[in-house]
Amino acid sequence: MQVLLSLLLVSLSLIGILDSGYISWQEWQQIVPTCGSNFDCGSVLSSPWAHIGPLPVAYLGFMYYITVFILSLLHVFDLDQQAISKKWRRFKATPIELLWLLTIFGFVFSIYLISIMAFAIGEWCKYCLISAATSISLFVITTIYLKMSLQSPAFFIRSLLQKKLGIVYRYLLKPIFFLFDAESVHTNMLNLGQFLGNSKLGKTLLSLCFSVKDPKLLTTQAGINFPNKIGLSAGFDYNGQLSGAVPAVGFGWHTIGTVTLESYGGNQKPRLGRFPDSKALLVNKGLKNLGAKAIITDLQKVRFEIPTGISIASTNKHFDSTRQQMLDILQCFRLFENSSVEHLYYEMNISCPNTFEGEPFTTPDRLELLLRALDKLKISKPIFLKMPIDQNEQETRTLLIVAAKHKVAGVIFGNLSKNKQNTAMTSADRKHWKMLRGNVSGKPTWKQSNKYIALTKKEFGNRFVIVGTGGIFTPEDAAEKIRLGADLVQLITGMVFEGPQLIGEINLEQCYNTR
Template sequence: MIKFLYKKALKPLLFKTDPEFIHDAFVNLGEVAGKVGAGRAMLSSMYGFKGPDISKTVDGITYKSPVGLAAGFDYNGKLAHVLDCLAFGADEIGSVTARPCEGNAKPRLQRMIKSQSLVVYKGLRNQGVDKIIERLKGIKKPEGFVWGISIAKTNDEGGSTLEGGIADYHYSLKRLAEENIGDFYTINISCPNVHGGENFAEPERLRKLLEKLTAVKHAKPMYVKMPINTEWKEFNSLLMVLDEFNIHGVVIGNLNKNYEDAVYPEEAPKEYRGGLSGKTCFHLSNELIRQTKQHWGSRFTIIGCGGILTVSDAMVKLEAGADLLQLITGMIFEGPHLMKDICEAYAVRVKHKRGEGILVP
């Protein structure tokens, strides 16, 4: 009934309204609901996973659910105390930047309904690492819930140069480490539509960035969010740099920058202004996950992100080699019950594979 009401009643109304307005409204609503016991109880009763133990330990962190909220939705950390009620195991907060950033000019979000995609042009909109740290310090973290922090360079002239970008990332990571905020850190090198472009998604520049960042002392796993519009040879050259610096894993991956991959091209913008999320990322992400797993085995933790709109999509990501999952667009298009449905299917998968004596990836 909950699924039916969302898809047949609520979603048609929501999709008639500006998507950024809806995003902000739901973030504000969730922030308030998470602070009230009755609000948490109501959300948990509707969307919480109540099945068998499906917890999984990855890089020393135990996740109660394999599904995380990808960076780009809770970019100010306002939902870090409530997402566990929606069957999420983790919230990747951010991307956070050294300085507050208003992001790009509106419209920053557009729906491509037939293509099951969003055109995302946020431009790393966030309140800055220092304010987000203060917010997270004031939140009671749910027991067993995981906070990841995605770090990027500020979308301004100061972050556009090689030296300025490195200093920007370094400041944010240093501040997070000093305050001991976050269970893991993700370095976002692949955000489109920012000053200076993706100037760290290239081996030598990435090496210079990691030389600086790996000097910051902390004991948290470090991941890198990878581009997906990249041929395997180029992608693997980035992985080789990550291996040099003992980076724990990768998020595969970020937005699709090729509008020609839209399922219904007439929905795509006429000129490049933002990356595509959702279904347009599915096959690109899956192929890079498969190749990373085949080439590197268990060397890198793989967090599969891009195009998870159904339970079946999630299972395909896991079979390709993902250790954990992240999503945003599927929750918007399918509804907030999706994470619970994935957890239920994952529980069946775990039971089946453990019965066969197989270590569940």
């Protein structure tokens, strides 16, 4: 059927070429084509509507059909191998998709020309009617074709929109944002997101631009139904301001925090920086947040639209003993457990590298203590462990063995990288980083995150829900983490560098791959 429709497209475009070519030739010769008794081609073709500026509409029609013919030929040659489509998909438009866009234009223009003949001129031109019928048929056939094939027209329009939004973000907005201090931009984005997310109009607009919904994207992990696999990673919405905006942007889940029992104003500035050449952010916030009580007060009023979780860590301050530090964490969990906040899961952040006490629970014995204490709390919701990524394989394996003995539903690989020798960064950025405080996100975390996703899947099978976090900048990056074993993925830095449409792009690609 697809072959038949494709051949029909070629044939129709040939008819269009012959028809518009004939009246173009007559126009060139300044001859009025003979039309038959019921038609008056002369009145139509000499009317003011037969030219757009100095250009006869017949010439435009001829060029239009030539383009349609070339695209439909490319499409036919591509039916078998899909080589062109695969290449062009990177630009979000295959020959058939471009053809469809073009035929929308042809369809609308034909309706316009028919209306002009019917209502303004009152006469009919036979060749113009043939052209109108041809271009309407071309539109109908490409629409049917797209509907029958993998991508529906709506799907295609959506992906084109995402692509355009990406261009606007990368070439217009990002260069402006990157002129300003990273933390101020982050704060302003949070305020803008909160404002838009709190208004119906704002949410509708965000949704129209960004959100991709499809039953194919649904997934259930740890007993939670996720509308899609793409989550906002901990640290972006550290005080829980974005519960309205995050679903509207198209995320399927949302981690708030990291929240600590006591509030923390943040490490000494600068707390946030950028390494554009290394596609990384420098993070030195030190778990800045308003503290559990204040955040609970705010979140109790909120109805979450997507699965939302709370990332918890110990307060960023000095503790006299590990026991005190654990009590701080347990008390934070208790506050959330006893609240009416509608969160569905927790992240236990054992791996924030830029805190006063370092990463105290990333040794097996201390992790054992912490998880034993958490087991005793009988927490009602699944806990995902946010893992470090700079440990070696054996250290990571040992932590996973400890986690597997406790009520840990999932592991997240992983947190920021503190490895200042990281060769994923440019040497200039590495040199610069050595003079600064903080740890990096983005591409420098990609390799280690992937390595430990694969290790967990290979050695622990389905014991844990695996969350892949670190360096997702494209739909292919997300797909790679999923291929390696991730059940869910999260991101921040990719969104900052590529734009918020990235989430929709990933979801579109996921839809496309699962169709």
